[in-house]
Amino acid sequence: MKGQARRWSAFDDDVLRQLHANGRGVAYIAAFMVCAQCTVHRRARRLGLTFDEKHQWTPAEDAVLRARYPDEPTADIARDLGLNVGRVHQRANKLGLSKSDTFYASDKAGRIQRGRQDPRMVAHQFKKGLVPANKGLRRPGYAPGRMAQTQFKKGEMSGAAQHNYVPIGTEKVDPKRKVLMRKVTDDPSIFPVKRWRPVHVIVWEAAHGPVPAGHIVIFKKGRKSFVADEITVDRLELVTLAENMRRNSYHTNFPPEVVQVIQLKGALNRKINKLSREQKQ
Template sequence: MLREQYANTKTAELAGALGKSTTTVYQKAAGLGLTKSPEYLASPAACRLRRGDNVGAAFRFKPGQVVWNKGTNFTAGGRSPETRFQPGQMPHNTSPVGSYRLDKDGTLQRKIGNDKGNNSKRWRGVHELAWVEVNGPLPPKHIVVFKQGMRSNKLEEITIDRVECISLAENMRRNTRHNLPKELSDLIQLRGALSRAINHRIKNEQ
């Protein structure tokens, strides 16, 4: 059927008759070396397959052509005006100030405002707020952390005696591999060396 009719029949019609997609029919025809006939390509049925006569030119915007709706005002009908968001309106699922949540690290946070921008302007760790409530604003380049072994995400357990304020430099020192058990530190170092060796080999093979 495909060999007999492909040259002069719309591919979409053949696809429907064969129960295949037009892409499948095109691919099969190409594999068989079939093409559309010159008569078909010259006919209106060829549509996008036609070349040379620029069939879509009559429907394109011309340089300087004015759009049909220029200068007209659009007025939305129905209940559109009353259902739009108004300036300052918050989504219905916005958490109220004072709400609590757990972040991706399992840290309990409290919502302190609805300011736009980064989440840190709206949500703060409860452990940090506990320290600030007693000591005032954090010094520059400092953070509040739980003391060792006292981390918790239960509100009643997050108290001032469980947290401390440390510098960013101190926090970095606490989290370096040098403070880990020797076996784990050596494993991390070995993993880094292995990753570098793999990357070096991949780069040289490219």
């Protein structure tokens, strides 16, 4: 009875050993023997039995899964097998099983079926003529209580945003693009990175207008600079993206034997990375 320690008999021990040998989990055994899971754990330890977290599926269980999985809720199958739902789904996936169209079209799937008046959907529909509970409350200037005192004011900043703020016109070197950048706007609707533009592009557009599509402004060879006053139009040139790729390709900048070494190095690095990932997994 509830509140009393279970009295284990020799027959109970035999049942526990048999269920354990059949690969049953603690949850299933506890339900079968009408006792708490902790009780099963405690008795199993005394009998020298251990439970493997990985359930060993038997041919009989696989047969049950094949017969029931397509058309029945997984929770029902898991309960009858004494397993959790996730483990049943994993086994079904390994066996190549999936739910049938008939199951998904039924109420068992728990889905609200489109094209019909599902009672669950009808019960929560917003009926014509009903007045929203917040109608008229969210009006301009609505600030009950101390809300107005704690709201952010327009243009106000605090915390990290205030600490990291720099004014328009600030310049910095972009460590990835390796060019001098200048802040051109504080527009909050623009993503922070987009508020900065390369200085050499600004200089080019001031003299020639917007950069055409499919082109890029670059420094002429040997004339790159990170000093704003030194970035002038005569140091720049407009090239196509294809031409820029050719100029930066190792195929055109190195002799064939060096190209081959670079390719072999890349293949070696990929192999090392693959082995490292496999070891971690």
